[in-house]
Amino acid sequence: MRLGFSKLLTPFRIILTAYVIAMFVFSVLLFLPIASQPGVTVSYSEALFTSVSAVSVTGLTVVNVSETYSGWGVLFLALAIQLGGIGVMTIGTFVWMIFGRKIHLSQRMLIMVDHNQIAFSGLVKLMRGILAVAIGIEIIGALILGTYYLNYFDTALEAYYQGAFGALSAFTNAGFDVTGQSLIPFADDYFVQIVNILLIIAGAIGFPVLMEIREYLTSKDNNFRFSLFTKIAVSTYFIVLAVGFLGLWFLERNEYYDGLSWHQQLFFSLFNSTTARSGGLAVMDVSDLGLASLLLLSGLMIIGASPSSVGGGIRTTTLAVMFLTIRSFAMGRSDVKAFGREIHPEDRQKAFIVLSVFIVGLFTSIVLLAHFEDMQQVQLMPIIFEVSSAFGTCGLSMGITDELTQASQNTLMVLMFIGRVGLVAFLFSIRRREQKTYYKYPTERIIVG
Amino acid sequence: MRLGFSKLLTPFRIILTAYVIAMFVFSVLLFLPIASQPGVTVSYSEALFTSVSAVSVTGLTVVNVSETYSGWGVLFLALAIQLGGIGVMTIGTFVWMIFGRKIHLSQRMLIMVDHNQIAFSGLVKLMRGILAVAIGIEIIGALILGTYYLNYFDTALEAYYQGAFGALSAFTNAGFDVTGQSLIPFADDYFVQIVNILLIIAGAIGFPVLMEIREYLTSKDNNFRFSLFTKIAVSTYFIVLAVGFLGLWFLERNEYYDGLSWHQQLFFSLFNSTTARSGGLAVMDVSDLGLASLLLLSGLMIIGASPSSVGGGIRTTTLAVMFLTIRSFAMGRSDVKAFGREIHPEDRQKAFIVLSVFIVGLFTSIVLLAHFEDMQQVQLMPIIFEVSSAFGTCGLSMGITDELTQASQNTLMVLMFIGRVGLVAFLFSIRRREQKTYYKYPTERIIVG
Ligand SMILES: [K+]
Ligand SMILES: [K+]
Known part of the structure; x- marks a missing residue:
């Protein structure tokens, strides 16, 4: 029996391959001499790390971007972020669309799985919408920030350059900066922070949510109903945001916040709670926070953003299904409900799998880093923090x-x-072809927990 | 509508109450002046902590038992451990049986849920068996250790006292000691370690397993088949033991083990991997180990022992269901199988719940301790270690x-x-009465992970 090439190339494997290729291509671009500042030498491993961090819109860095990369370098970086943020496959399909070709089913499937989307209809429309919304938001953000930055920077070019990169970085939740020190220079500028918070949330709340909101606003249909996904994702997103906000304030009110004004306390808590969910931009040196706050931030990074967004983590819906399942069990129910709908058992199963795999991966990585760094005497807290940040693609x-x-x-x-x-x-990418079961094993109960 | 008293007293609530009462009674006994050595004053909070630790067979201590407690104190402690280890309800039922009363169904239910047992038949027989096996193993352990300890201690009384307490502490996985420094004096005595390892495993592998092995050995039926529970619990128990053993050896081979003989390396790894699963006895000061090893030990403590055993943690079967579910998903199957049997969806659901609740509890507690200890500058690693040890009732x-x-x-x-x-x-104890659902909500898919 021959195993055909097309059988090996399942949609998920194509996506995986596309990401690998993109990360490799940008690592080469960022390694080119024209990409770095005169007199600065970038090693290939540094270029690779920067590329992986950019395409995965994480934002962790091993070099200071503004001191290391030239105009060309920053442009490559911005492209990598844009590509990663909106999704390699979305852009691929868009190009396909521009060239006027008919989208084949297999191509549709690609986008569907890349954005983890289940509904099938209107997919092409969705893609066009994603790009319109994403680039629209980025341009508006760039104009607002750039114009406002005229107060800060000497030339209009520098102001709009900073504004454009800042809006891109915030909306794609990439968390990179060309200021040299993230948003710390704007620690007292609440306008900049509010714009960044709104951009981060717009990117992290999930594209389907943005599309539904647009449809709700433009639709003439009075019976428009938000999907269960949107309801769960949005409510979980803001509940976690509020818990992070209150938690940080509670933990730091007599520590780091001691002596700060109420509005500074409010914005430090709000911005950190938002940025930890996947943004990765910083208005302060987080390592100045206490151990409990750093753990809380790590937890927020692990939870992350909505599925089908630029964010990462176990995702809001996974967390919601966890808590809904616990509540349902404690209430003596066998089904799991939310907003007058039942959660499909398969989605509960998926949430269990995502949680399990994430925890195993997180724990293993922390142990590995603790082992690798044993000689260097790095503390445990920074290890847990950086691992959570990388796995949750946060970048703090x-x-x-x-x-x-x-x-x-x-x-x-x-x-x-x-x-x-x-x-x-x-x-899914390592998954074998769905196996038809021709016989059923008898079920036997076991004791759990 | 009146809420009857009997409706509030669900079996699970009775068990909870029984544990609370036992912990309170023993805290008072351990607070009595006759319980402590002459000249030593025990505060009530110390007595309460010791009592909770003993009844929960954890083994964490805020006082040095041998320096603090008198003969009476150690006797109270031993009783608390025995009671906790075999289960408040098991002993209660045994007394009931001795008095010749007929066991009511509600009483049976109590034991069933206390040991998390599903099978209903032969429950009284099982209880009698548990006590026979438990006390039998403890007596054999006490005789072996006590006789061997004649080499170590001056008087036969002291040797058998140490042997008896040691066997009780090992088999119930309590992890308390009256040597003053756990098993560290026996760090080079492999015989003592092997006996302790066997006792710890016997207690942690799960009573149903011991009963099935006994039935297998004594049964004349050639078609005897071990239950799915026994197969999963035993194989998971030993796989995790092996992973811990190899992991510790790998992480410490050039560090703490550097310069040690191969048999010392072997026994340190074997004993630590075993004791971290719930035992709590120590043959070395674990804080001398590297960061990675301490995290690995924390992970082992969190996994813990089998259900229906003296051990704690998320339990072997929960871990097994986690990995079986991931494997099944990666292989493209919708059902989850093991040993030619299917895992019941409800048991998968339970595993998900146990994992979720454990993680939320663990994380919250670590953050709380980090906050409480912030002033004291306690490091993160010991906090994670002690929290894992307490929640997994391990005691290291x-x-x-x-x-x-x-x-x-x-x-x-x-x-x-x-x-x-x-x-x-x-x-279950906070669970409302099972709710009959008279209508079914429509199911709607969401995006997970
Ligand atoms: K990020
Ligand atoms: K223990």
Whole structure:
């Protein structure tokens, strides 16, 4: 029996391959001499790390972008971020569309699985919508930030350059910066922070949510109903945001926040709670926070954003299904409900799998880094923080990434890659062809927990 | 509508109450002046912590038992351990049986849920068997250790006292010691270690397994078949033991083990991998190990032992269902199989719940302790270690428990309590009466992970 090439190339494997190719191509571009500042030499492993971090829109860095990369370098970086953010496959299909070709079913499937989308209809429309919404938001953000930055920067060129890169980085949740120190210079500028928060949320809340909101606003249909996905994703997103906000304020009110004004406390808590969910931009050196806050931020990074968004983590819906299942069990129910709908058992199963795989991967990586760094006497907290940040493709950092051994940096690269591809897609890509079961084994109960 | 008293007293709530009462009674006994050595004063919070740790067979301590407690104190402690180990309800039923009363169905239910047992038949026989096997193993262990200890101790009384307490502590996985420094004096005595390892495994492998093995050995039926539970629990138990053994050896071979003989390396790895699964006895100061090893040990403590055993943790079967579900998904199957049997969907659901609740509880507790200890500058690793040890009712310690603030110690007490009661039973106890659903909501798919 011959195994055909097309059988090996399942949609999920094509996506995986596309990401690998994109990461490789950009690593070469970022390694080119024209990409770096005069007099600065970038090693290939640094270029690869930057490329993986950019395509996976994580934002962890081993070099200072503004000091290392030239105009060309920043352009390559911006392209990598844009490509990663909107999705290699979305852009591929868009190009396909521009060339006027008819989209084949297999191509549709690609986008569907890349955005983890189940509904089949209107897929092409969805893709066109994604690009319109994404680029529209980025342009508006760039104009607002750029114009406002005229107060900060000497030339209009520099102001709009900073504004454009900042809007791209915030909306794609990439978390890269060309200021040299993230948003720390704007620690007291609440306008900049609010714009960034809104951009981060727009990118992290999930494209289907944005599309539904647009449809709701433009639709003449009075019976428009938001999908269960949108209801669960949005409510979970904001509940976690509120928990992070209150938690940070509670933990730091007598510590780091001691002596700060109420509005500074409010914005530090709000911005950190938002950025930890996948944004990766910083308005302060997070390593100044207490141990409990750093753990809380790690937890937020692990939870992450909505599926089908630029964010990562176990995703809001997984967390929601976890809690809904626990609640349903504690209430003596066998089905799991939310917003007058029942959660499909297969989705509960998927949530269990995502949670399990994430925890096993997270734990293994932390142990590996602790082992690799044992000689270097790196503390446990920064290790947990950077691993959570990489796996959740968040990009917040306690500043140790560039000091890590090569083995640790390689581990972080693998985590960013899997984190971006998504656990479900990753498992699907190693998955065998669906097996028809011709006989059923008898079921036997066991004792659990 | 009146809510009857009997309706509030569900079996699970009775068990919870029984544990609370036992912990309270023993805290008072251990607080009595006759319980402590002359000249030593025990505070009530110390007595309470010791009692909770003993009844939950955890083994974390805030006092040095041999220096603090008198003969009476050690006797109370031994009783608390025995009671906790075999189960408050098992002993209760045994007394009931001795008094010749007929066991009512509700009483049977109690034992069933206490040991998380599903099969209904032969329950009284099982209980009698549990006690026979448990006390039989303890007596044999006490005789072997006591006789062997004649080499170590001056008087036969002291040798058999140490042997008896040691056998009780090992088999019930309590992890308490009256040597003053756990099994560290026997770090080079492999005979003592082997006996302790066998006792710990016998207690942790699960009573149903022991009963089935006994039935297998004594049964004349050639068609005897081990249950799916026994097969999964035993194989998972030993796979995790092997992973822990190999992992510790790999991580420490050039570190702590550097310069040690191969048999010392072997026994340190074997004993630590075994004791971390719930035993809690120590042959070395674990805080001398590297960061990676300490995390690995924490992971082993979190996994824990089999259900229906003296051990804690998420339990072997939960871990097994996790991995079987992932494997089944990666292989493109919708059902989950093991040993030619299908795992019941409800058991998969339970595993998901146990995992979710455990992780949420673990994370919250670590954040709380990090917050409570912030002033004291306690490191993160010992916090994670002690929390894992308490929630997994293991009892291994990096030695910080007695230095913790009262708030942290209270948190550990709550964790030991919930850890012993078990997450499923704990959730059942807060569970409302099973709700009949008279209408079914429509099912709607969402995007997960
Ligand atoms: K990011
Ligand atoms: K224990």
